[in-house]
Amino acid sequence: MRHLLLALSVTALILGLPTFMLATMPVAAQTTSNPVPDKQTEHSNIYGPVELKPTFPGGDAALYSWIARNIVYPPSAAEEKITGKVTLQFIVEKDGSLSNIKVVRGVHPALDAEAIRVVKKMPRWSPGKMEGRIVRATYILPITFKL
Numbered sequence: 001m002r003h004l005l006l007a008l009s010v011t012a013l014i015l016g017l018p019t020f021m022l023a024t025m026p027v028a029a030q031t032t033s034n035p036v037p038d039k040q041t042e043h044s045n046i047y048g049p050v051e052l053k054p055t056f057p058g059g060d061a062a063l064y065s066w067i068a069r070n071i072v073y074p075p076s077a078a079e080e081k082i083t084g085k086v087t088l089q090f091i092v093e094k095d096g097s098l099s100n101i102k103v104v105r106g107v108h109p110a111l112d113a114e115a116i117r118v119v120k121k122m123p124r125w126s127p128g129k130m131e132g133r134i135v136r137a138t139y140i141l142p143i144t145f146k147l
Contacts, residue, residue: 056123085105089101090138091136098122
């Protein structure tokens, strides 16, 4: 994992691009199994911790690579030399689409908006599973912007 982040940073530096680092914190690491009720529909539960966490097509390495290719450091934030970690939370739906994307911890409106824009653009994920059933699951994705 460290080698991948280093490779992405070195590639960005060679190309003269601002660098950023990524880390994932799947909610599946929690130990409780109580579903959080969905506010939109009473018949569908959203799970935080799941037995099989949702995954980006190709796994974590593919996720990092995809974000590296699609993220654009906002010029306004670059001019002000603003860096930091934007933490997003979203729901991976049963069909793999992402919904309810929100900033859990922001840094700057421009960085927050760019992180949301990139996640909205992502392809469908493999959904999470609980007791052998495909379920809606929350996912937390921190993205660190660094000049």
